Amino acid sequence: MVTPWSTNAVEITQNMGIEGIVRIEEFQPVPADFNDFDPMISQKFSTLTQDMYTVNITPEPILEIEDIDAYNKSEGLALNPEEVAYLNNLATKLGRLLTDSEVFAFSQANSEHCRHKIFNGTFIIDGEEQPTSLFKLIKKTSETNPNEIVSAYKDNVAFIKGPRVTQFAPKSADKPDFYEEKSFDSVLSVKAETHNFPTTVEPFSGAATGSGGEIRDRMAGGQGAIPLAGTAVYMTAYSRLLQDRPWEKAMAERQWLYQTPVDILIKASNGASDFGNKFGQPLITGSVLTFEHEEEGRKLGYDKVIMQAGGVGYGKLDQAKNIPQK
Template identity: 65%
Template sequence: MIQFFKTKENSILAVECSQAFSAKDIEKLTWLFSGAQALEETSLEGIFIGPRREMITPWSTNAVEITINLGLSGISRIEEYFPVASADAEHDPMLQRVYKGLNQEIFTIDKEADPIVYIEDIAAYNLQEGLALSQQEIDYLNSVAAKLGRSLTDSEVFGFSQVNSEHCRHKIFNGIYIIDGEEKPSSLFKLIKKTSEMNPNRLVSAYKDNVAFNEGPVIEQFAPATNDKSDYFEIKDIQSVISLKAETHNFPTTVEPFNGAATGTGGEIRDRLGGGKASLPIAGTAVYMTSYPRNKKDHACENGMKERSWLYQTPEQILIKASNGASDFGNKFGQPLICGSLLTFEHEENDKKFAYDKVIMLAGGVGFGNKKDAIKGEPKPGQKIVIMGGDNYRIGMGGGAVSSVETGQYSNAIELNAVQRANPEMQKRVSNVIRAMAEAETNPIISIHDHGAGGHLNCLSEFVETTGGKIDMDALPVGDPTLSAKEIIGNESQERMGLVVDEKDIDLLRTIAERERAPFYVVGETTGDMQFVFENKQGEHPINIALVAMFG
């Protein structure tokens, strides 16, 4: 059932619960909602702007957790709706929709979890789902299916597309270049790496981890003497490494600038958290490059050329919303955005126009770590795989593959499905657990990665790349019961980190996670058989494939 509350500002709070509220429950919620009035009506007339029913907002996630801490049970979602004069009222269609009345069905999605699908025609599935697979990759997957003697599952084909996307593997950037018929000796990636090879200077690690590390000075660390209980703070000297990281988040920011830039900043912070066996962020930067915003009519250079029609957002909207999103995440997480740059550009020559189609949104930052933890350990068979962070939702599906092609190449529905959402408060909790490990005399983390493009697929496959591993599907936290196995495995719900630890250290990590209110799940283990397996309690295998086949 859904209980409606009317706030003092006349917005409506819709609270979804599995049972009717008692008078005591209503009293607690009224206090929590700053005196909002509980309404007797089960449906409301009028026109409202509110979140898309398919996407649970970060605000809802945090609000529901607060109700749990208040002793309320059964609440699954809380969202806010704003009354407007007409259905033409301004709103963000990426995140919001117009509701003509509010009723008990506003959270209902008429969909059941799809079963595992075996893909007979990989080429057709590639186009249908916007996987950006090349013909060579399609031929390769057909050969893998032939060797296995069965069709590949939707999760396996989707997983291959994410793990091997340009976004993740840099196939073009690391490819062979032939210019004027002459094959060049180095790829662009090799040329960039060559600078470090020729002048390593104080370089500790680069091009093989989530961040690069340079050797830093000996610094004073001010931290609790023990990491799992209340204790005195102590000062001790550590040999530091300085972390450096920058990455683009162009496609999501083009489609939905606020959350695109926010999750770009959040993902870059997680990369620094996941450097070595754990490192810590300090400060961030942001760079934006767009076509002309045309926000002033007297700018001759901007208005000398005709503006194109934009598929999702105008450059002006992108610059405002993206800047707000990046700063919003940093402020809420606790990392200042201290510098950045902006470029707007268009040029016309020989009847050809050159400009930015996708925005360039680059998030970067610096941090530090302990030099003893600057290099990841190598997982061994029998170690546990842990995930910390929020639940799985139908968010960012296909982001890695879709972001590797031109905006508008796939259907609007596919591209919207790749949009992500930001929850910096959740990321801060996870960060606090990682900080406790990074500051400890003995860090139990063997390896650590964030969940970015491809979700569990990329993170967990990297953990088990040298051993193989089995993941328990039923141990993965699911916030939306309609998710298929493919969606559970491949979604890009943000603010999640994966760890490999020894079984003996699980209780220590769980204790710290509970203290920081960071969701903590043991989801699998490394095996030693070089297979990548996801298995549920029914004995079904959405993914059961050799790692060598998955990585192509």
């Protein structure tokens, strides 16, 4: 894969008018026995040659899954019994076995970004189908009280009415030109993006791409908008960073499967800030919530971190929707 560092470096050469460079990567020489690196984002090579960019992988054959429940457990797909039953019924309806990619794709429908199969699903209460889904109920709030909302649930970002502003900018954007003052009606963009499990597995890159996702969505809102400032929220198990916290000693610390809470908080914060800075959007505020609780032999806690990236920005009112306004 091409790293974000390479993308930025190559773009600089293109802006300088240098042609023919398609990739630049950062290399750090280390001793052969060096092990103090994160294998999720770094890799060691014995020599620095062009061959390291060559990938020769033969595609694996398609597998037909006979026992979906066993495949779910062996691959860690986290499908619940109702979902396994649904897939078994689907295979019967289709008259064939489902493939590994089909089962895996279905498992990802319940992703870290959305719960559309729940939000848009049919609600049946006491055997009676309800007239509306959860997502329709959520949308109903803005439909009933639109207030200053310009656009919501149409892009991956929402716009609300902003003030009329004066911009000091070039007269034309396609050639060198004189600067002048321009007034226009603005909109303010608001956005939140979750990146929970990726941040649990690899905090720096997981949080970085979570922040990058919300920046991307606000830039792509309508016909285009500008990101201004970012926020980040983290919810983890107890960090146990200090000794004088008696409430953190109520439960014994677990053997962490991925990263420790303190590593997550440090690396994720660095990652979200790093990606924002590369786009000129500072991370200006955020919050942290830690939670663990044990009751009747059951242990609860934010062992899988909740990482929520948010942000605000602005755009032009007449560009807040994908279809130009007349």
